[in-house]
Amino acid sequence: MTTNKASLPPPVNLIPIKRPSNEEVQDTTSILKKRSKDQEKQKNADPDFTSLQKRLLQQLNGTIPISEKIIFRYLQDSQQEIDRIIKQSVIQKESHSVILVGPRQSYKTYLLDCELALLQQSYNEQFITIKLNGFIHSEQTAINGIATQLEQQLQKIHGNETKIDDASLEKISSGSLTEVFEKILLLLDSATKAGSEDGDNADGSSTTKITVVFVFDEIDTFAGPVRQTLLYNLFDMVEHARVPVCIFGCTTKLNILEYLEKRVKSRFSQRVIHMPQIQTLDDMIEGVKDLLTVRLEVSPLASNWNDTMEKELSNPRSNLNRHIRMNFETFRAFPVLKNCLTPLIATSQNFDSLCSAIKSCAFLELYNTNQLSNSLTGRLKSLSDLELAILISAARVALRAKDGSFNFNLAYAEYEKMVKAINSRIPTVAPTINSGTGQTTFSIDNTIKLWLKKDVKNVWETLVQLDFFTEKSAVGLRDNATAAFYASNYQFQGTMIPFDLRSYQMQIILQELRRAIPRSNMYYSWTQL
Structure with a gap:
């Protein structure tokens, strides 16, 4: 059988792939290293501005030391109430149960974490903290979470003396909820007694009992129509346990007490703290001033920066003041301002560009326009x-x-x-x-x-x-x-x-x-x- 050459497809010209040699790879890596070094030199060219920029980002993200945490003025009453309850539980060994009610991002968990961290500096070995989240834990997984966190916290306080293996951990979390809580109470009581005996042998002084602080996020998820056994046993611990127990529940439901069963409500202290909201424009301007004001010992540029912020915030016709007023009339939320201020500060190259960006607020307008594109109208x-x-x-x-x-x-x-x-x-x-x-x-x-x-x-x-x-x-x-x-x-x-x-x-x-x-x-x- 013969084939016509005209009917054959045209030949395909294969293009050889040129693989980079070792010299070319080394040249590429050297170029990348050179660029990274140039960026580091440019970044470290002004260490004063770098320290100022780092401090501002820490204040916006809340990663500054605990002693320098920023508490807004409208939250100070709630902070004092939370501080009083925690100190009564840890220092005076009283048992309390409180529910914090407020919308999302109203600083409920933030205030609790700040107060517990401050108290931990002076009374580190006198209380343990157990945190649970209703979006993550069910009733059964919450029991396992309590047992696991108890093990970790007690190991930090007493070392290897109270170490719990996996077999004993399964024994604790097995059985009904009432039996599990009885085992947990016995574990806490025995751990406390062992610690007090060690204290008597060491310096002749007796140590007090360990306070257990429960922090419940989304506590309303455990308050369903199906038997509220977890909440019942927790609130019952507050009333009858030999160990001081303090329970803080965080929720967004205003009618949270209507969710609780009669037996649960009878053991709850009926103490509800409603988180305050921003009421006036002056409170919001004062909060932004606290976020963007830097201590003088942080950087030599701190004084000029603080003067610039004072001038911009005090002028009602400034662009920054206009954006704060817009936020107050719409969202009334500091997280929205933080989200648009963080990239503005992080992308600034020097002090002059940062000041000009704050004065013009062009980036804030672009950010708001971008956010509106994700709205229902967009x-x-x-x-x-x-x-x-x-x-x-x-x-x-x-x-x-x-x-x-x-x-x-x-x-x-x-x-x-x-x-x-x-x-x-x-x-x-x-x-x-x-x-x-x-x-x-x-x-x-x-x-x-x-x-x-x-x-x-x-x-x-x-x-x-x-x-x-x-x-x-x-x-x-x-x-x-x-x-x-x-x-x-x-x-x-x-x-x-x-x-x-x-x-x-x-x-x-x-x-x-x-x-x-x-x-x-x-x-x-x-x-x-």
Whole structure:
């Protein structure tokens, strides 16, 4: 069999790959080393500015020494109350139980950590701290966490004398919750007695008992309708344990006491500390001044920097003051200011560029603009035509409803009705036959495609993930513990309610959609009932 050369594919010219030699690799590494050295030289060119920059970043991130921690003026009353309770528990060996209530990032855990760290400097071996988080621990894992942290803390205080192996640790965490807490109390009591005997042998003085401080983040997750055994045993330890116990619970629920069972509430001290919020603009300006003011011994540039900050903060027409006022009128949150000030300070090359950046605040405006692009309005611009149609249909149904709720079936029925109404107004042309040629001419269909319900389900899930819809049970405060349990257990609720019957609420209403959607959009007329 012969083959024609013309039918063969053209030959492929292979390009040889040139591998770098050792000399070239060494040249590249030397260049990189040289660049890193140049950057280090440029960074270390002004050690005074480097020390000032480092100190400012430490103050913004909260990594300064504990004795220099910044406590804002509006938080000082809460700090004094927390300090009094902790000192009564550690020094006077009293038992207390307190719940701190406040929104996210309201410095609940921050104040507790600061007070415990300050007290640890003078009374290091007189108390141990056990931290639990409701988002991480369940009731069973919380028991294992308590046993593990007890082992670590007691080893720090007494060394290897109270070392617990894995077998004994499993024995402690096995059994019912009541039995486990009895074992933990016996362990604490025996460890305390051993420490007191050592103190008697060493210097003839008797040491006091060890105080156990529990710090519960998201304590409301343990207050479900299913038996609140963990909280019951913890609060019962406060009332009847021979060892001083202090419990601090942190939550965002204002009605946390309504979640507790009667037996748990009867053992709780009913002491609730509500975290204060920023009330005046002067408090916010004072807080920013505390964050950006540096001690004089940190750097020779500290005096000039403090004068610059004093001038900018005292001038109501300055750009920095304007951004602080904008934050006060919208978020009232220091973390938002910290997030935009941190890269501004970190990217400054010298003292003059830092001062000019603070005065102009151009970076703060860019940061705020970038953050707004992730808002609901920014996400609205990225939606497809079908996603926008479903969103507007859901908003129309929510506006008609008394409680503002809707589900997938109602939203799809509204979408189907609106599409059919538009298609009915589009004129249709019947096929015509050309008498001369005899050819049939068909008109192009200009109607809007009506998607099936099974195809729209993916669109619905996308809108839920983009936070345009929120399940009705996940919005607002709970009336009772059962509602809180259903809201925090999505799988349990999802198995009971079908997908197309779950109730949702809008995060952007129809009037807001009318302002955000351009008039040239084909669905703009849908934004009005």
